[in-house]
Amino acid sequence: MFLELIGTIFAGFAIAGVVMGLNKLSGGRLPRWAAPVAAGLGMICITIISEYSWYDRTRNALPEGLAVVQEVESKALYRPWTYAAPYVDRFAAVDTASLKTNAKVPEQRLVDLYFFGRWAPVSKVPIAVNCVEHSRANLADGVEFSDDGRLIGADWIRTGADDPVVSATCDA
Secondary structure, three states, X not given: OHHHHHHHHHHHHHHHHXXXXXXXXXXOOOOOOHHHHHHHHHHHHHHHHHHHHHHHHHHHXXXXXXXXXXEEEXXXXXXXXXXXXXXXXXXXXXXXXXXXXXXXXXXEEEEEEEEEEOOEEEEEEEEEEEOOOOEEEEOOOOOEEOOOOOEEOOOOEEOOOOOHHHXXXXXX
């Protein structure tokens, strides 16, 4: 966030410098307010470009084995252009590389689910997925494993086979 702020400020100075150079080349024909207005508009444009490109940059930087399962688009009243073209500011990804199975419970898989946000730290939630019943459960405090590997105290949520988390986990 801090580096984006610094980059935006430098972009504003650069754009103001270009307008001031154009003013000098034109013999001072541009109005005095042209440089600060151009700098402000440039900084707004750089911020918008940064917001819209964040998801693609972050998704492309994900390590092998992370599969994006959900995207959350943002619209805001103070950003009226987002109603015409919403942008992704949060998404969830399943880490198929962390997938664990148990031979005693072959239909059940354990995997990590990551949540990414534009200005938020990445959070990780371990989940269990039942590929036969098409359900999933968060492995929060209080969930234990029995001797045969089954979960005790898990809150299973029936999702269906078309749930992106279940399908990404079971297809891996």
